[in-house]
Amino acid sequence: MFRMKGSSMVNVEIMPDGYLLVDRSKRPKNRSIIVAVYKKSQLVRRYNDRDVNIRLISECPKAIYIEVKEDNFFYVYGVVTNVINPL
Numbered sequence: 001m002f003r004m005k006g007s008s009m010v011n012v013e014i015m016p017d018g019y020l021l022v023d024r025s026k027r028p029k030n031r032s033i034i035v036a037v038y039k040k041s042q043l044v045r046r047y048n049d050r051d052v053n054i055r056l057i058s059e060c061p062k063a064i065y066i067e068v069k070e071d072n073f074f075y076v077y078g079v080v081t082n083v084i085n086p087l
Helices: none
Strands: 019-023 033-038 041-048 054-057 066-068 074-084
Touching: 033 054, 041 074
Parallel strands: none
Antiparallel strands: 019 074, 033 041, 033 074, 041 054, 054 066
């Protein structure tokens, strides 16, 4: 279980302080919501691998996507399977 911090995924109803159930055994598919480590920070983003590089896409109108380059430290911690939001 992972606790959401921030508002980067509010457009898909993952709210700040919500809990995410994460399956570490699943491999991400295109458009999966994942928990990842990128440059030593944990992120919750939508995974996109349709282009040459992997993109980590925020579901918040203010944020821009992150394009993962080969020299960046990146790995997928797990795929989000369920969300429990606070009341």
